[in-house]
Amino acid sequence: xxxxxxxxxxxxxxxxxxxxxxxxxxxxxxxxxxxxxxxxxxxxxxxxxxxxxxxxxxxxxxxxxxxxxxxxxxxxxxxxxxxxxxxxxxxxxxxxxxxxxxxxxxxxxxxxxxxxxxxxxxxxxxxxxxxxxxxxxxxxxxxxxxxxxxx
Amino acid sequence: xxxxxxxxxxxxxxxxxxxxxxxxxxxxxxxxxxxxxxxxxxxxxxxxxxxxxxxxxxxxxxxxxxxxxxxxxxxxxxxxxxxxxxxxxxxxxxxxxxxxxxxxxxxxxxxxxxxxxxxxxxxxxxxxxxxxxxxxxxxxxxxxxxxxxxx
Amino acid sequence: xxxxxxxxxxxxxxxxxxxxxxxxxxxxxxxxxxxxxxxxxxxxxxxxxxxxxxxxxxxxxxxxxxxxxxxxxxxxxxxxxxxxxxxxxxxxxxxxxxxxxxxxxxxxxxxxxxxxxxxxxxxxxxxxxxxxxxxxxxxxxxxxxxxxxxx
Amino acid sequence: xxxxxxxxxxxxxxxxxxxxxxxxxxxxxxxxxxxxxxxxxxxxxxxxxxxxxxxxxxxxxxxxxxxxxxxxxxxxxxxxxxxxxxxxxxxxxxxxxxxxxxxxxxxxxxxxxxxxxxxxxxxxxxxxxxxxxxxxxxxxxxxxxxxxxxx
Numbered sequence: 001x002x003x004x005x006x007x008x009x010x011x012x013x014x015x016x017x018x019x020x021x022x023x024x025x026x027x028x029x030x031x032x033x034x035x036x037x038x039x040x041x042x043x044x045x046x047x048x049x050x051x052x053x054x055x056x057x058x059x060x061x062x063x064x065x066x067x068x069x070x071x072x073x074x075x076x077x078x079x080x081x082x083x084x085x086x087x088x089x090x091x092x093x094x095x096x097x098x099x100x101x102x103x104x105x106x107x108x109x110x111x112x113x114x115x116x117x118x119x120x121x122x123x124x125x126x127x128x129x130x131x132x133x134x135x136x137x138x139x140x141x142x143x144x145x146x147x148x149x150x151x
Numbered sequence: 152x153x154x155x156x157x158x159x160x161x162x163x164x165x166x167x168x169x170x171x172x173x174x175x176x177x178x179x180x181x182x183x184x185x186x187x188x189x190x191x192x193x194x195x196x197x198x199x200x201x202x203x204x205x206x207x208x209x210x211x212x213x214x215x216x217x218x219x220x221x222x223x224x225x226x227x228x229x230x231x232x233x234x235x236x237x238x239x240x241x242x243x244x245x246x247x248x249x250x251x252x253x254x255x256x257x258x259x260x261x262x263x264x265x266x267x268x269x270x271x272x273x274x275x276x277x278x279x280x281x282x283x284x285x286x287x288x289x290x291x292x293x294x295x296x297x298x299x300x301x302x
Numbered sequence: 303x304x305x306x307x308x309x310x311x312x313x314x315x316x317x318x319x320x321x322x323x324x325x326x327x328x329x330x331x332x333x334x335x336x337x338x339x340x341x342x343x344x345x346x347x348x349x350x351x352x353x354x355x356x357x358x359x360x361x362x363x364x365x366x367x368x369x370x371x372x373x374x375x376x377x378x379x380x381x382x383x384x385x386x387x388x389x390x391x392x393x394x395x396x397x398x399x400x401x402x403x404x405x406x407x408x409x410x411x412x413x414x415x416x417x418x419x420x421x422x423x424x425x426x427x428x429x430x431x432x433x434x435x436x437x438x439x440x441x442x443x444x445x446x447x448x449x450x451x452x453x
Numbered sequence: 454x455x456x457x458x459x460x461x462x463x464x465x466x467x468x469x470x471x472x473x474x475x476x477x478x479x480x481x482x483x484x485x486x487x488x489x490x491x492x493x494x495x496x497x498x499x500x501x502x503x504x505x506x507x508x509x510x511x512x513x514x515x516x517x518x519x520x521x522x523x524x525x526x527x528x529x530x531x532x533x534x535x536x537x538x539x540x541x542x543x544x545x546x547x548x549x550x551x552x553x554x555x556x557x558x559x560x561x562x563x564x565x566x567x568x569x570x571x572x573x574x575x576x577x578x579x580x581x582x583x584x585x586x587x588x589x590x591x592x593x594x595x596x597x598x599x600x601x602x603x604x
Contacts, residue, residue, distance in 0.1 A: 180334035
């Protein structure tokens with residue numbers, strides 16, 4: 001189980017009333033919205049211009065798999081962070097590891113993983129992760145990053 | 152206040168667990184999703200092909216105003232209908248009147264209104280509501296429809 | 303139409319990818335979520351402890367009406383603020399006036415209003431707005447506030 | 454990969470405009486809402502009264518893990534079904550296997566799994582899945598069900 005210290009990047013949130021269910025805790029689907037939003041902020045933090053990349057190359061990332069493990073509930077109005085890190089880059093795939101931490105906490109309320117595959121929008125076939133993005137991630141994650149490609 | 156009998160068209164729903172809040176009742180923002188979904192079904196019921204119209208004319212409807220009046224809560228798992236009718240068509244605008252009714256009930260749990268304006272996508276100026284749509288609405292609403300245009 | 307300067311309080315947001323629709327702009331229902339979230343922050347800013355008040359008095363506010371006027375779209379990833387102010391307090395009712403402003407902009411992308419009525423949870427009848435809340439709002443809004451009660 | 458025929462129960466849906474993203478396809482978080490809603494319908498189909506069970510026993514199911522595999526996108530206005538089946542019941546846990554199928558299709562657009570654990574609300578410790586629910590699931594799933602308990 002990933003501790004808060006495993007993440008060099010995290011994005012802060014506060015639970016909206018719109019996000020809780022009849023038990024006063026965050027409804028499960030919203031975890032994926034938190035994950036998605038935090039990944040956008042991770043890429044912004046890296047300095048990666050997603051939209052420019054898509055326009056220039058005609059390639060785009062597809063989400064192929066999401067996993068959420070719910071460890072402890074998150075309540076209305078709580079402040080929390082979503083940690084994001086990339087533990088591994090494959091030829092065409094990126095793995096985002098995710099962790100939700102109550103403000104100031106070290107043990108996660110939830111963990112998860114989103115797997116993206118870079119795809120040519122015309123042929124619908126996997127294409128390599130852009131070199132620029134690999135370099136930006138390597139710059140942040142450093143020795144914690146596993147690369148499945150010669151590099 | 153509109154009774155159920157005022158609506159010649161209504162679309163059935165059942166409250167999803169994702170849609171309730173900490174008090175076990177539907178969170179207010181979801182009323183607009185119900186309204187939007189019911190209007191889509193109203194147009195389908197009329198036989199109006201929204202996407203084909205947009206593609207052919209380059210015009211598109213913009214939502215310019217929404218109103219919701221909350222009269223009685225809707226609870227998890229309840230079945231309800233959203234009544235939709237068009238009481239008035241202006242030159243460029245359509246008014247959708249909306250009512251939410253518990254299954255088998257005649258008095259609304261909520262009422263509302265969405266106002267659409269047909270707009271040219273290039274000039275961003277209002278353009279007339281398509282004749283075909285006016286005729287389809289007139290066919291359904293009949294003498295209950297007020298037309299603000301020579302017809 | 304309310305300018306940005308009409309609001310002494312505003313809460314910052316950034317559009318999540320989960321909130322846009324097929325045209326790349328914020329879907330209408332999310333405006334109500336933004337309004338609701340900004341009102342929570344307004345009450346926090348005032349120092350009003352909503353949950354303590356409900357527990358102590360057994361009274362609770364009900365949302366009775368929402369209005370949204372959509373003036374210009376909000377796009378994915380845009381930063382914006384939701385201005386909140388209370389222009390008028392009735393005996394049992396609070397009116398929240400709302401405005402959405404692109405970052406640094408003075409003219410609204412959307413305006414709106416939420417009307418709350420304070421209600422006894424046992425009798426379901428309207429009861430006065432708590433004096434403490436009236437004073438806190440008066441302290442913030444000052445001469446811009448209209449009070450419909452002797453005070 | 455589960456074919457449509459693997460599921461004895463499926464619940465129909467149609468994509469709401471509120472559920473699509475900037476690419477015109479269902480945003481990933483909504484898959485979990487579809488899964489949750491379909492599981493509610495599966496339990497209703499079995500004749501299991503979830504709320505009565507919670508009230509009577511003081512036990513409640515917690516969602517501990519969700520997985521979604523996205524195989525092909527689902528577009529605005531598409532009709533689809535979510536298949537639900539329980540391949541395995543542990544002492545305290547239920548595994549729901551899920552599949553999303555375009556109307557009339559046999560190969561899934563998405564698959565997934567939700568794992569529930571029955572928990573005592575006072576001690577927060579796992580407790581056995583209610584016998585009544587085990588029998589109802591066995592009645593539907595028959596020889597396709599694996600039971601991890603003497604039975």
